Amino acid sequence: MSSKFFSEGIINWYQQHKRDLPWRNINDPYRIWLSEIILQQTRVEQGLPYYEKFVSRFPTVKHLATAPADKVMKLWQGLGYYSRARNLHSTAKEIVKTHKGKFPNEHVDVIKLKGIGEYTAAAILSFAFNKPYAVVDGNVYRLLSRYFGIDTPINSGKAKKEFYALAQSLIEGFPPGIFNQAIMEFGSVQCRPANPDCIHCPLHESCFAFRNKRVNQLPVKAKAAKARNRYFHYLVIRQNGKLFLKKRTANDIWKNLYDFPLIETDKRLTAKKLMQTKEWKNYFKGVKAKVGVVSANNRHLLSHQTIHARFYEIELKPGEEMKGKSLIAVSSKQLKRYAVPRLIERYLERS
Ligand code: SF4
Missing domain, CATH: 3.90.79.10 (Nucleoside Triphosphate Pyrophosphohydrolase)
Structure with a gap:
């Protein structure tokens, strides 16, 4: 299992299979941020119309910052996890106030913004500013766990450190924006949760889960608390x-x-x-x-x-x-x- 082989493999695959989405091939940090927040806990097909509505109603961070709170919530209606919309709105105001409406491009500033955690900060910094911060979302956890044979429960505190360190080592020497898009897309489309297409997967010969017949057992998840x-x-x-x-x-x-x-x-x-x-x-x-x-x-x-x-x-x-x-x-x-x-x-x- 060579790290270089993995990174090259997912990038080659991505160049041929990437879906054409409106937030791809752009480097406007505001729109990238918007798309990432909308897509948290939301499927692409469900999030897409919301992204389009937001961009057309609030084309810049300044438009969003000056909108009435009720308007923002109304536009978000139906997407769920409403704290995302509240944070989006207050962060837009913060960017206008502290950064004169210009999205910050340093990790130390981006991570301070409300509603932006490690994942979103890495997505914005790599897609908009081409900085080498690896993203780790649910798709990445699954792919790395299967390919490298990692048993650590992905919803445990320990996993975060372990998977981020691995993803960070894999991004070295590759264009950050493309690598991150590739690893997320590969996890979402090729190494999907149920019935991944292992036979046609360009990585299967070196994939731990495939070689050891453990595709259905990885990733491991600790039992969640009862609702x-x-x-x-x-x-x-x-x-x-x-x-x-x-x-x-x-x-x-x-x-x-x-x-x-x-x-x-x-x-x-x-x-x-x-x-x-x-x-x-x-x-x-x-x-x-x-x-x-x-x-x-x-x-x-x-x-x-x-x-x-x-x-x-x-x-x-x-x-x-x-x-x-x-x-x-x-x-x-x-x-x-x-x-x-x-x-x-x-x-x-x-x-
Ligand atoms: S072989 Fe299967 S499990 Fe392994 S990376 Fe490819 S799709 Fe995922």
């Missing part, structure tokens, strides 16, 4: 044709997005039991409200938690007021302007 169950009871309150929304401000999932007034419990509750809770009574204290349809359970999976949501349709009598609850009454036309989590979007599409 937490959360029980959401959404109050879909309507009055005079308007719907009440609430902005999520706590440090929790979907921060800065909008959903309905919510009662969260740590176990499943019947409608009857819910209406006896302190929170319910608090919401409707002195208010005449009629409870209508209660939805079935909606299961919504996030990376570390499972949301079990029920929606309670509630009609408020005209003239009644929900006091001190920081609710926003919106018409169905205005509703489109608010960024909502996918769970709420789906419910609205159905209702």
